[in-house]
Amino acid sequence: MSDNRASASTTDDVVIVGAGLAGLFCALCLAPRPVTVLAAAPIGRGASSAWAQAGIAASVTEGDTVAAHVADTIAAGAGLVDRNIAQLMASEARDRVHDLLSYGVPFDTDLEGRLKAHKEAAHSFHRVVGVRGDTAGKAIMAALIEQVRQTPSIRLMEGVVAEELYRNGRAVTGVFGRPNEGSATRTLFLPTRAVVLATGGIGHLYETTTNPAEAQGSGLALAARAGAVIADAEFVQFHPTAIVSERDPSPLATEALRGEGAWLVDRDGHRFMPDCHELAELAPRDIVARAIHQQNTSGQGAYLDTRDAVGASFPERFPSVHAMCLDAGIDPVKEPIPVAPAAHYHMGGVLTDASARTSLDGLWAIGEAASTGAHGANRLASNSLLEAVVFAGRAARDIRDLLPYPQTYESGEADEQPGFVSEAPDVDAVKALRQIMSRHVGVVRNRDGLLDALSAIDRLTAENFNDRFRNMALAARIVTGSALLRTESRGGHYRSDCTETDPAQARRSYWTLASLDRTIRQTIDRDTKDRTTS
Template sequence: MSAFSPHSWAGIDDVVIVGGGLAGLFCALKLAPRPVSVLAAAPIGKGASSAWAQAGIAAAVSEGDTIEKHFQDTVAAGAGIVDEKIAHSMIAEGPARIEDLLSYGVPFDRDLEGRLALSREAAHSEKRVVGVRGDMAGQAIMETLIATVHKTPSIRLLEGYVVEKILTEGRYVSGVVARPDMGKSKSRLAFPTRAVVLCSGGIGHLYSVTTNPGQSRGGGTGMAAQAGAVIADPEFVQFHPTAINVGRDPAPLATEALRGDGAVLVNEAGHRFMADLHRDAELAPRDVVARGIFTEVQAGRGAFLDATKAIGDHFAERFPTVYRYCREAGIDPVSQPIPVVPAAHYHMGGVLTDADGRTTLDGLWAAGEVTSTGAHGANRLASNSLLEAVVFAGRIAEDIQGLLPASKCDNWASPADESDDVVTESDSPQMQRLRKTMSACAGVVRDRGGLTSAARTIAELEETNRKARFGNMLTTAKMVVAGALQREESRGGHYRADMPEARNEWQRRTYLSLSDADRIIANAAEKVAA
């Protein structure tokens, strides 16, 4: 249910933020005291991946660290296609954004001398991850921002509004259409606005094994593509190497900080297999570790994260969230290795934005995981995602204030239409089929045969689908598969077993319109049919 009744307001603000995660709330706070409305699909803090982020925010704030070191690590992880200007400017703003969060009251860990306590994660050359109690950063940040939002009178928080469509008039975005009551209402409402800020999250739930909440189904990317926005780098999906393999959906996460503190990966025979695959072993880039674990699991040898020696009796104190997940599954991580499996975790691709968060559609800005700023390249450096969210959310607020200096109210949300396309508690058979297809054919390891099969499945599902929300998800899945088919190489989070090497001619970003993706998918589907 919404925190406010539509009937209690005479007008709607001219800025509507879609999404109640870190990017959406930070943008709303940065826009204050300008009136804004935040449409959140779930109760605030419950449906956002931000709240589930365990490790923290990467920022060069220690005495021995520098902006340049952080930048070089980001570029190295991004496998040759990082937009270096974007990445450098993002990293340079990191310390200031940490100060913003501290000013809101985020209780970042400190050492005995009162300095921020920092941890190191995979592919970082320095300790630069600012966290809270080992693995509670996302939850603590969100709880603090939510409390601040509730105390900010300029922010109208509408919970349980599932946005299903971006409205346009020519090349201008004119509003959104949302379904109230957690998406269970048959009625939909149109929200007119002069500015839409899309902060709707990622695509993890398009895969059968994911660490993301159920709301992360790629709806925002799909809506934007259907409205005409350019989608960048959709093929680059990051699979977190160490989801806890206990059959839960979504899969609970064993934070990378465990490996940063010395936990090792072994198979059921006790062999430390990552030492055979990369000089950094468990601290290799995420895509390398994910493929290493995937290979062990596929071969029937299993994969386990062993923290018994490095962390042992201190586990519950240092990593309370992971400890709770393990105990709920009947695992004692103090004395037992934790079974792990790669899971869809983060999308480096998404709606193309510039340095100010502007998309290719006038009136549409975007921040957070729904975007592709170019800062991550082909493979996100650990803990750069929360940094990206706050940096670009802040820039969007500044950009909107400059472009639309005077707030203007339009009519409140009006009825749009009615339909039976309501949100259900469990996945439909069509959604289950899509998720299985994406994991099997567009997952950790891909090849042309699997991707072509995925294209055919998506084409078949589109032929019978008449539902807007599932159509958004199909559109995003189509973008991922089309990008993966088109990119005939392996790079970062995109690994093709039939083309395992990076190729110089593909050291560039991908830019796709919906018509581009339609053409690629149609051609692939026709080849399967033939």
């Protein structure tokens, strides 16, 4: 465990759980106020932000406007985007990009020094500001990590896993965690006045994902156990074009390739997306993901053919993807890339307002751990990094306004919880959970499969007395239960038994853990009764 400022026996009154883009940006925005940042892995290693290829969406090119960005965001969100939140996010985009520039992020510019942007699916303008084609996330994180290490007010506690929030009345007033050292017996208690969850997404709950192993839904589980409201948990975005390989996580073929004109073809070279949507390869991600899923399950195969659109310039223009293709034994200059959908981004999360406040006092959530309403049922490409920095900055301002005078607390060891262990989760249990989620709560879902998944998740939970696994299983149960209770298809949530979009369900979903469990039981009881009487 590393600490770049002071002894771990004291805790700042702001604790940020997570060290991806949202967490680090929030810490920098709070400077010079002292903050403690908990990172489960060495800083930068466990963050999905570092793997983001395309860039950050912002209306910076001639002809583009905030209004157009908002309109595209709403159109992609399948009727559930909070317009006010989308307007706020898009209107702050340019300023946040310039903040990142000030931190040393080397965004691509033209010969006159103006920001360059490329086009991605469902964007009406060239709006995605990147770095060297496909290295935006890596470059942004490298710049922020350097800034954080040079900022004395930020204490980094690397290798610490948050396992539970401490609640006093309506307020969250502390964090329980353990060193991430395999079989760790010490429980740390960090008292605080403000906790910011920046724990990332849920991708690693799935067998095929583009997310790092740390993306296990821990923020979702921590907040739910504490009683916070969870929103839109059923909406999981599957990136259409993960590169088929043996690697875990799956390498990603950036959407910018399709923006440059690459085609999706079957094994016979037939281009299939024009038959599925008028925008063809640039259709919203959920439509492209389902089309590719259908191609693969039917045996026709799905391949991204970049030979005409990018050709010999591939290694220079998309160096990260080129290297990953070569690692998988594919030469994209000469042959199409085999692709499949992979769990990529969670539109749901801990419900927050425009200041990133959750339903509990003392608890904020930012980045993918939060559900702001900006993405609705289907995130517009490259809005994720934008949402992360916009609401990280707003959370920092809100904390400064609410708690203007910093304090420091004595931290220490907490009593153990009998019957539970904190060593690394059982490998077989994690594998089983990920298989269940991919099989039943993936690109295509149905009622029977979701009920089977709930039963299997409950069984795995009962068999594994492990804090970290139980948090994974709880996050999986929340996503599965929310998917069961939305009896329609919308955005990233597609039910083969309810294929139509229901106007009556054009609303966001809100659950506490107690209300979700109660409604699931009522639904199962009603279903059992109906089958008995029929």
